[in-house]
Amino acid sequence: MVVQPVSQETQLLELDTLPQHVAIIMDGNGRWAQSRGMSRQAGHRAGTENIRRVIETLARYEVPVLTLFAFSTENWVRPKREVNALIKLISHFIDRELKALDENGVRLRHLGNLEPLSPLLQKRVEDAVDQTKSNDRITVNVAFNYGGRQEIVDAVRKIIDDAVPAASVDESLLTSYLYTVGLPDVDLVIRTAGEMRLSNFLLWQTAYAEYYSTPVYWPDFDMQEIERALLAFSQRERRFGGLLDEDVSNGNGRRRGRAR
């Protein structure tokens, strides 16, 4: 695959070490709006508009799975007006983007619990998931009313309901009960707006993920910023708890100071 990066800086992008699953915590909509004298809701609208270009860019790089953190189980404590605006954005997103996403081979999935939404909106989300289920260019999971701990609790409940014997419960079985069943683990977590927290996002699936934080607010996280994140990922040395080949062949069992 030959992809012409949009920026000079990313000319050296190593396309053979691209992540298979990118997960993004889309932070900073509020600050983006505030810095322009706009309402927080306007920030969330701008953030929603940014989703299309991020999907397009990652699809262009043949990244097969993207998960977007749109609303956490903890976000209900925000002012009612803001919560309602975020819920409304789901239907706007479906209205405005579904046709183009479908035509461009995007498979949509939802992670989390839709129950607090109106039956009409639940149905629209389910229909969008159904309409795009055969697309295979890129899978986009929208995590809405999602919590990583809740996902693990739900998995354990289903395992118990299925009367699975304790001796049969292992990592691969638990993985198969998660909302992300069938998808690869997360390779790269991106968080915008300078924060350094995981915020209960994909706790199980990010066990060995690389983490990338940028001060850029989500609505400004453009193609060049995505390429910067992909470049940073391609330069990381991933060991999954082991040693690098070069350390083993040098007889050098020493761990480097970097994260496991």
Ligand code: FPP
């Ligand atoms: C964090 O910014 C962002 C959110 C809590 C919501 C993210 C949601 C969207 C981008 C749109 C919804 C997506 C879909 C698919 C409908 P913040 O408000 O916490 O920003 P701040 O930290 O600057 O206040």
